[in-house]
Amino acid sequence: MLDITFIRENIALVKQGMINKGEKNSEVVDLVLQKDEEWRSVVTQLDRLRAEGNKKAKQIGVLMGQGKKEEAQKLIKETGDNKEEVKELEAKLTTLQAERDDLLYQIPNVPDESVPVGHTEDDNQVFKTWGKPAKDEWLQPHWDIAAEKKWIDFDRGSKVTGAGFPFYVGQMARLQRALINFFLNEAVENGFTEIQAPYFVNEDSARGTGQIPDKEDMMYTIPRDGFFAIPTAEVPVTNFHRDEILAMDELPIYYTAYTPCWRREAGSYGKDVRGLNRLHQFDKVELVKFVHPDTSDSELETLREYAESLLEKLNLPYRTLLMCTGDMGFTQTKKYDLEVWSPGQQRWLEVSSCSNFGSFQARRMQLRYKNEKGKTEMVHTLNGSGLALPRIVASILETYQTEAGDVIVPEVLKPFMGSDKI
RNA sequence: GGAGGGAUGGCAGAGUGGUCGAAUGCGGCGGUCUUGAAAACCGUUGAGGCUUCACGGUCUCCGGGGGUUCGAAUCCCUCUCCCUCCGCCA
Structure with a gap:
């Protein structure tokens, strides 16, 4: 607020x-x-x-x-x-x-002046593009590749739980584990402290990061115990310091956490939910920053650059969008979306969202620090995905497929996969 | 799940109805002393709201919520969390 x-x-x-x-x-x-x-x-x-x-x-x-x-x-x-x-x-x-x-609580955060004014996703600015999106005729969508190789089992997932809860089998499970390891290692090497967080949070935490009352319907609930299944690690990790007053020399604080994420995604349909495009449970490595108010602008840029570097290391073509005022969300002052190219679908898929919240979340959470003059002030919080797995998996399958029907392992993942082909 | 004991300022730890927002110690900050540092000594040191140009005034907060009372850190109810023992268990 x-x-x-x-x-x-x-x-x-x-x-x-x-x-x-x-x-x-x-x-x-x-x-x-x-x-x-x-x-x-x-x-x-x-x-x-x-x-x-x-x-x-x-x-x-x-x-x-x-x-x-x-x-x-x-x-x-x-x-x-x-x-x-x-x-x-x-x-x-x-x-x-x-x-x-x-x-x-009904008043949203004020957009930064560098954010383009606009109402729909068409008003977002393409901030950067990297790599050459593949357009060959023979490219298959990942769901066909995965079905053929029996790598992802959507049907059994539906039987066991419901739509949007797939099983990953064999090398596909290993690929996910490889990505999680790769992302966590990279984050730690870049100064983020690794955290393992609870997968359920209480109401205060959900309110702290703004899921309540704004986006309550996105979360699965455990009513008997008053818990919410986390829609992103942002929720437990940002709330880690809720109701605290940090010393100034503790800032900035960087965290990274791998967690599954659960989202109800009510009202989604069509091509958006095909294959791995949109799931009710998915894996993500999240990045969270607590920073001095004077530095949050530049911290957002370095966060974005870091997330971009992951796609570059995986050698996946992507573009970065600077979200316009109408498409950026309630709690942010500024937001970048990273979209990876999906050759099999010939479309861009969002794999990371890097946001600056200013003091908006911190005020809800009463997360403060003592400034130069000894006065308590709200810290600024930021977060970004680094990265969300399913669409990365989709893009890898489609980008690294060969016309002969194999899928090559991206160079940086080879140490984790123990093989050249998936 | 059952039984019992706890929760007080950055930490430790007093305080069982009346100048208690809270003794004392440690830590922190400032100062004296010192070439410098340590030690010693002196002072200072929680958060938030309202009001004020300011000085200041005032209110709230002793895990959360509710109650009793003219008055609550202290008594009562309730919730949460922590500790000990028993049970169960990855």
């Missing part, structure tokens, strides 16, 4: 940000300010009353200590009416605060 003081001082900016992100109800900005004013006036009233009550209670204490019971009794009688009023105001304050926060 945004800082209410920031909103108060930047009304036009926040509203314009909402409009640019495609949020229609920018009048919530006015509503939240109105609520906030009401809230503050009640706080002032309540504080004054409580101060009075505290003073009397203290006096009573002193009198009791001196054994002046009658005088104390007299004072006790006086406190009665005050009490009722305090209770009333407290209830009012709680309500106002809930209403204010509710509105506050």
Whole structure:
């Protein structure tokens, strides 16, 4: 969420940000300010009353200590009416605060000024392209290759769990393990600390990174225990430092974590869900950064460059998109998407999303640091995929297939695969 | 799953109804001393809100939530987490 003081001082900016992100109800900005004013006036009233009550209670204490019971009794009688009023105001304050926060949660993060204004994916800017997308006639989509070699078993996955939960068999399972190892090793060599995280999180964590209330429907739930199956490692890893105040010399902090990810993906259909394009369970190596506010802009660029380097090492053609305001999401100030080329489908597939959240997540999580002057301030958080596996697997199968029907192992994965062919 | 014991400031650890937001020690920061450092000594040192140009004033927070009371870190209820023992177990 945004800082209410920031909103108060930047009304036009926040509203314009909402409009640019495609949020229609920018009048919530006015509503939240109105609520906030009401809230503050009640706080002032309540504080004054409580101060009075505290003073009397203290006096009573002193009198009791001196054994002046009658005088104390007299004072006790006086406190009665005050009490009722305090209770009333407290209830009012709680309500106002809930209403204010509710509105506050509806206001998205303000896009960075370098982000192109636009409404649909057509307005995203191609920031970079790398490699030459293969276009040969004979190229097959990965689902045909995988079926032929019995590498991925979608049918048994459906039987055992449901659609979108495939089995990976034999060399395909090994290829996934190879990718996970490759990605983790690379991340660690680039200064990220490896973390193994819980696969379920509680409600506070889901709220901390903004899945609740914004994207609640994307997650699988374990109602009996109040847990959510993580849709990305971002959730547990970013919440790792929730409710903490970090020392400035601890920053920046870089983490990487491999986890499975679960997403309900309600409403998806058609070519988007074919093969490995969109699954309910998939594997991903995630990257998370906690940084000083002054550095988050440059940290986003190095995060993007790192993610790009993985695709380059795998020798997979890709392009990087700078997402426009309308296509970037609620919590981000700026976001890049990396899309790998799928020769068998002749289309781009998103394999990484690198985002700067500014202090938006940190404020929800009360994740702060002590700055130069000893004042506590919100840190900035960033994250990116490094990388998501299924579409990489798809792209490898399609890119590294030969006309003879083999699939060659990418050079950097050979040490992990123990063979030249899959 | 059963029985019992806990949760206090960065850490350790007092505090069982009344000037307690909290003793004391350690750590941190500043200073004195020193060529420098250490030791010693002195001072300082939680977070957040409201208000104020500022000085300041004031409120809230002793795991979370609720209650009793004029007054709660202290009493009651409840939840969560941790520890010990038993059971089960990868």
